[in-house]
Amino acid sequence: MSMMDKLKERINTLRLEAESSQDKADEALGRVKSLEQDLLSKEQEITSLSHRNTLLEEQVEKLEKQLADAKAAAEDGAAHGSANETLTRKIQTLEEELEEADKNLRETTEKLRQTDVKAEQYERKVSSLETERDSWEKKYEELADKYAEAKSELEEINKQLESL
Incomplete structure (x- = not known):
């Protein structure tokens, strides 16, 4: 296998790696956007x-x-x-309403706490995915630089071969 074939094979390998990295970065970006939307929804639920x-x-x-x-x-x-008797009935009714309102308050407070925990989990996940995306973008840039370098070397070799 000639050096030219090896170089072409290496360039093709780098190109495939670069495309794969770009696809993974795009997928991570999509997941980040989805999680950010979920986070926004959870924050709205917390507000509500x-x-x-x-x-x-x-x-x-x-x-x-x-x-x-x-x-x-x-x-x-x-x-x-x-x-x-009327007032006693009214007191009893008011006490029942108070108990019901208190129960609703406890349930709502618990839901609020759970939603807050979920929002924190989503924030951590978004942060993790953003880090992963940044890593993939860095790898993609490195591969693009390697590809450009290999392409430059190939052109230089072609020029040398043509001058012979």
């Missing part, structure tokens, strides 16, 4: 859950105030039997 959490906390405060008002009214109306 935080807002919902705030609303539920306000509702809990409102229900606690209503419960306190109802208890105070029940104590004031102890002399009135039927009014007392």
Whole structure:
């Protein structure tokens, strides 16, 4: 096998490696974009859950105030039997609503925590993929430089052979 054939074979090998590296870099870039979109979606979900959490906390405060008002009214109306029964039912209803709101608050807080953990995981994964992409781009640039160098050598050898 002549030196020219070896050089051509080496150039073809470098070209294939460069194309493979470019494909891998493009694939990594696609994964990064997908994960960034997922991260954005999770951040929006966190914002939504935080807002919902705030609303539920306000509702809990409102229900606690209503419960306190109802208890105070029940104590004031102890002399009135039927009014007392009505207030007792209202207190019971308010306590049930308070428990439900408290349960919703705990669930929302847990979902918020889980979403926050997932968002952190996605951020780490995006960072890792960006590093991998940068590595592939560096390899691609190195291979492109080697290819240009080999091509230059081949042209120089061709010139020498033509001058003979």
